[in-house]
Amino acid sequence: MRTGRWQPWLFVGPALIIIAFFLVYPTVMTIVRSFFGRGQELFGPNVQFVGLANWKYVFTSPTMLLALRNNAFWVVMFTFFTVTFGVLLAVLLDRVRYERIIKSIVFVPAAISYVGASIIWKFVYAYRAEGLPQIGLLNAIVVALGGKPVGWLIERPWINNICLIVVGIWIWTGFCMVIFSAAYKNIPRALLEAARIDGATEWQVFRKVTLPLLGPTIAVVATTMVVQVLKVFDIVFVMTNGAYGTEVIANRMYKEMFNFFNYGRASAIAVVLLFLIVPFMVSNLRRFTQQGVTR
Amino acid sequence: MRYFKVLVVSLLLLIGSVAVFGEQKVVRVMHGWPAQQGEAFDKVVAAFKAAHPDIDVVVEVVGRDRPAILATRLAAGNPPDVSPIPWLGLMAEWARAGYLVPLDGLVDVSEQVEALTPLGYVDGELYGVWQSANIKSLVWYNVNELGPNFNLPTWEALLAFTKGLAVAGKPAWSIGLESGAASGWPGTDWIEDIMLRTAGPELYDKWVAHEIPWTHPAVRRAFELFGEIVLNPDYVLGGPVGALTTNFGDAPAALFTDPPQAYLHRQATFIQGFILNTYPDLVPGEDFDVFPFPPIDPEAVDGIPILGAGDVSVVFKTGGPLRGTRPEVIEFVQFLASKEAQEIWIRELGELAANKTVDADAIYTNPITRKAWDILLNAKVFRFDGSDLMPGAVGAGSFWQGVLDYVSGVPLDTVLETIEQSAIEAYGK
Amino acid sequence: MTSWRSVLARIPLHVVIIAFALLWLLPTLGLLVTSFRTPSDIFGSGWWTVLAHPFDFRQYTIQNYIGVIYRQGLGRSFLNSLLISVPATFLSAFVAAFAAFAFAWMEFPGRRALFMLVVALMVVPLQMTFIPILPIYRRLHLSGTFPGIWLAHTAYGLPLTTYLLHSFISNLPKDIFDSASIDGASPLRIFFHIVVPVSVPALASVLIFQFLWIWNDLLVALIYLGATPNVAPVTLTVANLVTNRGQNWELLTAAAFVSAALPLVVFFSLQRYFVRGILAGSIKE
Structure with a gap:
């Protein structure tokens, strides 16, 4: 599109100014602060230069290594299921007349606050001693099938992490569904009809036409989900606060920042999040470039 | 274009919203007692305002996130004047970092329950005035x-x-x-x-x-x-x-x-x-x-021996002639610790008073709380919850x-x- | 014309969708039932036990809802939440849509790098931004003001909204811009007369989530606005239903629905925009 030299800046200007102030400037400060010690101030007489001490902690302490491992597990599980469910719902719901009702049901978790969600899942994972009436849905099922009640959020290393990830998937699938649905409804129907007339089965239409056309949106939503995972905090914070081997990076950061008043260490952890997003940004950059070429 | 109007109006509001500070004396207090406890505290505030019509009290109630909010506002130089906090370890840290007003000679703590008083001191200076206590053992x-x-x-x-x-x-x-x-x-x-x-x-x-x-x-x-x-x-x-x-x-x-x-x-x-x-x-x-x-x-x-906990009011340096605070703030803290204020709200707080002169029979209508009060007053050895220190x-x-x-x-x-x-x-x- | 075979062939589709929806609904249903029970019932038996006699109304109580709705200051905090969320949502959507449009369809130096920067900043944990920003806010007299929090929410939402809107806008067919450009339309005109109308489903979905996140936020509001009753949002009133030790938490079950009611209404009313886009009918070049 032809534009004047200054016109693009008029369009991106407001966003860039706001972002520079609210995100870039604090990020620079965070990077600088990661070389300084404990305390709750940005700088001042109580804050001392500590060199790489925070960085050593971030990459060597067992807690952080555990958090990194858990975040990797979250990235794989959470991203895969939210995106898969989101795409399937978007495509399948387009074919039924009660689409709006189902969409609303899947959307509800997103509308309920984390505090509400944590109570909901308390009544799924609750544990009661053997022989007493179970008030947790999962344990009620386990006991009804003749099993022994399980401490779902206690059982390390995988069961409790999976239980937390399930909560995340439950909350975020609605988001993926809505975005994919908006993209799917923009796909020209004629393309799908043409494939059907050519004798393609529904599965083939999905694989060969729908999925490639949804490709860019899938990449965007998947990247968004990865970012959400790296920042995942509320679910872990309210349900286990990282106990029993469920620690994640962002929860660690919050604790160091607001419970332990170790601004320096919290800063180093926050910068790690920036590093971790780089590979995903690089893959996005490639896609962005390809798009530019085809125009 | 309608959208532009929205933008323009917001920008105007933004410019016009420069805060105007009046001359009225204000005490800003942030506490962590929501629900019924907060309503009980409001009654104390009302009593204070009735006695001091020239002073306004602005109350902020923050439950779970209070450490985060207080720490951030302290670091940004924007703390409330007073906050009753249960974290004595944090009080010591903040006192040493110079955020708190030393209260020796400003606030009278002679009516305080003896077991509690020493716990309000950091390095020999008074920083915390007791508001309420509970016993754990x-x-x-x-x-x-x-x-x-x-x-x-x-x-x-x-x-x-x-x-x-x-x-x-x-x-x-x-x-x-x-x-x-x-x-x-x-x-x-x-x-x-x-x-x-x-x-x-x-x-x-x-x-x-x-x-x-x-x-x-x-x-x-x-x-x-x-x-x-x-x-x-x-x-x-x-x-x-x-x-x-x-x-x-x-x-x-x-x-x-x-x-x-x-x-x-x-x-x-x-x-x-x-x-x-x-x-x-x-x-x-x-x-x-x-x-x-x-x-x-x-x-x-x-x-x-009795293990206990409770809340102490600390005064943050927010500017003023009295070691970094103002007379009305000290007046408010003194009032919170007084027999009058404690009798108004301790009963509804479900905790124990910090002022030993309260009329125990009147405020502890509940026999268990009354029993706990006697245990607190007579404790030979009283220690504060270690994890909060x-x-x-x-x-x-x-x-x-x-x-x-x-x-x-x-x-x-x-x-x-x-x-x-x-x-x-x-x-x- | 639907034959019995095509109806039969669609049965698995209905089964899969309804099973999924039930699975998703179950936890929410549990919360809904719990919100109508007394604390001793909640402690004593699983919520599903009421389903044995769903119409025995003695087992329900509206006490939790009364505790929430008659909460002092709830009305004011609803209003505050609206005053925070609505302008912040529109502000962020528009700033983001402008930027996304330029990033997608205009040539300017540093376009790619700037776009990457904006998107990468999604990962910045907002908790780390408070302490650098607050002193500046104080100096500008923005702390404690609504415009202050609109800007903050706009900023925190911008990377994600820009990213999402960019993915939609960059996929619009090129020819609609070319023909408009030939007609001599300015970029601003193209934006409002072409981009916005064809992006309605995308804008609606971005708006609803942006609204939701701001509506459910507590921390940003506490930091930039404070907790005084004249500015505090509904999330604070809800959090303060429970004592500092966590007593009365059963009120939170009712509060979850009371505070989610408005976002849900917004979602339902936006549903009519989540329809097949104008472009879906036309064929891409």
Whole structure:
């Protein structure tokens, strides 16, 4: 599109100014602060230069290594299921007349606050001693099938992490569904009809036409989900606060920042999040470039 | 274009919203007492305003996120004038960092309960004025099951009672360690109570100040004695998993089911509110009652030591002629600690007064609270909740987590060494 | 014309969708039932036990809802939440849509790098931005003001909204811009007369989530606005239903629905925009 030299800046200007102030400037400060010690101030007489001490902690302490491992597990599980469910719902719901009702049901978790969600899942994972009436849905099922009640959020290393990830998937699938649905409804129907007339089965239409056309949106939503995972905090914070081997990076950061008043260490952890997003940004950059070429 | 109008209007509002400060005297207070407790506090504020019509009091109520909000606003130079806080360790940190106004000679604390007063000092300077207290060394029981005036006066008696029930196939204890983001704190209270009874108050103080390591035999023994109960599936409802997954607020409910699922529950005075919330028909003193958590090593400490906690008001430096604050702020803090203010709200707070001159018969209509008040006034040895005195990284971090790890089966050596590691960092020694 | 075979062939589709929806609904249903129970019932038995006699109304109570709705200051905090969320949502959507449009269809130096920067900043944890920004806010007299929090929410939402809108806008067919450009339309005109109308489903979905996140936020509001009753949002009133020790938490079950009611109404009313886009009918070049 032809534009004047200054016109693009008029369009991106407001966003860039706001972002520079609210995100870039604090990020620079965070990077600088990661070389300084404990305390709750940005700088001042109580804050001392500590060199790489925070960085050593971030990459060597067992807690952080555990958090990194858990975040990797979250990235794989959470991203895969939210995106898969989101795409399937978007495509399948387009074919039924009660689409709006189902969409609303899947959307509800997103509308309920984390505090509400944590109570909901308390009544799924609750544990009661053997022989007493179970008030947790999962344990009620386990006991009804003749099993022994399980401490779902206690059982390390995988069961409790999976239980937390399930909560995340439950909350975020609605988001993926809505975005994919908006993209799917923009796909020209004629393309799908043409494939059907050519004798393609529904599965083939999905694989060969729908999925490639949804490709860019899938990449965007998947990247968004990865970012959400790296920042995942509320679910872990309210349900286990990282106990029993469920620690994640962002929860660690919050604790160091607001419970332990170790601004320096919290800063180093926050910068790690920036590093971790780089590979995903690089893959996005490639896609962005390809798009530019085809125009 | 409509959208542009929206943008323009917002920009105008933005420019026009430059705050205008009036001449009126204002006291800004941020407290952490929501719900009924907050309404009780509002009555105190109303009484203060009635007596001082020229002073406005702006109240902010922040529950769970208060440490985060206070720390951020302090760092940004924008704290409230006053905040009653339960974290004495944080008070010491903030006092040393120069955020707090020293109150010696400004606020009169002579009416304060003696056991509490020394805890308001940091390095010999007064920084904290007590607002309310609660005591933790209490064991709760169902009177209809165990009879009135039930008591287990020694640790041996307590263990014998526990074993006797276990033989009959009944768990004696209901323990709840789950507390959302603060999970583990009820367990640290157990350890502290035991530590105070086995190691004595002097060693307890050294432990809190990290002058002895976490791997010290006395600390180890406290964990082991707690483990003797909590790790035994026959002694605790649901065993260790039950203790870990039960919310502390739900735990006492197991004493009042029919038939009871457990018989004893160790928790602070405030748990009464939870019992009455779940079972509104129960009558305190008639249907349920308390006895003091018994001594363990009688030679270690004189009488029954009491573990407690509470809120102290601290004054932040916000500018003014009085060491960084203003006369109206001091006036407000003094009022909060007065007999008048304490009598207005302590009853509704469900806690104990910090002012010893209050009319106990009038404000403690509840026999259990009254009993707790007498215990507090007569305590020979009173110690503050150790985890609230330690730096956050230990007291609200590795100690909480360590208790959970220990109960979930991690070897004690590993648990104590992990806490010790974090303590070395946090205390810098 | 639907034959019985095509109806039969669609049965698995209905089964899969309805099973999924039930699975998703179950936890929410549990919360809904719990919100109508007394604390001792909640403690004593699983919520599903009411389903044995769903119409025995003695087992329900509206006490939790009364505790929430008659809460002092709830009305004011609802208004505050609206005053925070609505302008902040529109502000962020528009700033983001402008930027996304330029990033997608205009040439300017540093376009790619700037776009990457904006998107990468999604990962910045907002908790780390408070302490650097607050002193500046104080100096500008923005702390405690609504415009202050609109800007903050706009900023925190911008990376994600820009990213999402860019993915939609960059996929619009090129020819609609070319023909408009030939007609001599200015970029601003193209934006309002072409981009916005064809992006309605995308804008609606971005708006709803942006609205939701701001509506459910507590921390940003506490930091930039404070907790005084004249500015505090509904999330604070809800959080303060529970005592500092966590007593009365059963009120939170009712509060979850009371505070989610408005976002749900917004979602339902936006549903009509989540329809097949104008472009779906036309064929891409």
